[in-house]
């Protein structure tokens with residue numbers, strides 16, 4: 205029964221693929237059908253299917269030594285008309301890459317990877333890590349009208365897709381955005397994933413935007429890492445008053461990015477230091493753990509103030525309990541916490557990364573206007589990818605760790 209369902213699903217997928225492929229061979233690509241657009245071959249044809257690319261892959265979950273360099277990784281193919289193949293010029297490493305290398309989130313991510321279980325291989329491996337890309341559009345599906353081959357773009361890659369520690373990556377057009385003109389690829393690769401996460405946490409969960417931040421007091425717990433260094437700059441560009449917590453040796457960095465007030469969490473109990481300050485309208489928590497026990501009491505009660513944490517048990521619960529029971533557990537946990545804090549006059553929320561080309565368009569404008577700059581702590585070459593992951597796994601980030609993949613003038 206299941207087997208026949210699998211066969212039907214596979215046949216439907218093949219039919220859809222053939223439809224896209226045939227249609228693509230019949231017209232110019234990327235929606236550039238106007239005068240001057242040239243008829244071109246659609247390169248995900250049978251010829252391309254045998255082409256391989258270089259990538260760092262993992263074949264199982266575990267420590268850093270499972271990373272394997274290969275020149276035989278599967279070249280991405282456009283399967284849907286809204287897809288884009290990007291040649292990767294630079295990538296970056298985020299804590300999620302380390303977590304995914306250990307298998308974090310695999311229960312939920314595998315459902316997203318292959319919801320109908322139509323893949324012949326019943327496995328997510330070989331898996332490519334890397335959630336940031338800055339590069340050049342190589343190929344577009346028929347419905348992609350916003351980009352054309354040769355465009356310089358950047359994107360944050362959803363964790364259920366193959367990543368950017370490779371020569372090429374496949375994305376949906378709506379996840380991609382024109383890269384800021386003022387940045388090199390290497391600089392640009394430091395921004396998309398933390399930008400999309402911060403935006404989603406502050407805007408979707410925290411209720412902030414460029415028009416309502418003036419006079420708002422925002423606390424960033426963990427201000428010196430990838431998310432923190434981006435969040436400070438975004439909030440300052442929007443006119444908020446920003447307080448950040450960090451280690452003493454990150455104070456200059458955090459202040460230099462525009463934080464109005466910096467609290468050194470290593471100089472005694474951080475909650476007592478923060479309690480001495482005026483209360484906050486929004487708290488973005490990039491640290492988690494015990495912070496939840498004291499942070500919500502720093503919010504202005506009964507004023508719509510919100511605590512948003514990026515460190516949630518969401519994927520851990522589905523890994524531990526399976527997707528249905530994990531989701532149930534997530535609902536119970538968030539429901540209980542939200543209700544308990546609502547009774548005290550404050551909002552408790554979880555924040556999540558959300559891929560979005562349109563968000564990156566807005567960030568691109570802020571970057572080109574000189575309001576946001578990439579904060580790069582260390583740069584690695586493609587051959588040094590394991591070192592880059594080791595560096596991020598060590599912790600104590602001061603901004604981002606980036607990897608140059610292609611091109612000499614990065």
Ligand SMILES: NC(=O)c1ccc[n+]([C@@H]2O[C@H](COP(=O)([O-])OP(=O)(O)OC[C@H]3O[C@@H](n4cnc5c(N)ncnc54)[C@H](OP(=O)(O)O)[C@@H]3O)[C@@H](O)[C@H]2O)c1
Nearest residue numbers: 299401426428429430431449451469490514556557600601
């Ligand atoms: N939910 C989501 O979708 C989502 C998306 C992105 C990120 N995240 C999570 O959000 C967190 C932050 O991400 P990130 O990219 O910014 O990580 P990161 O680049 O590793 O930065 C973490 C920063 O926090 C600092 N820190 C550690 N303990 C601290 C404390 N007690 N008080 C203040 N600062 C502290 C670290 O420096 P020192 O140790 O030297 O102080 C480091 O600078 C990570 O846990 C990540 O997994 C979640």
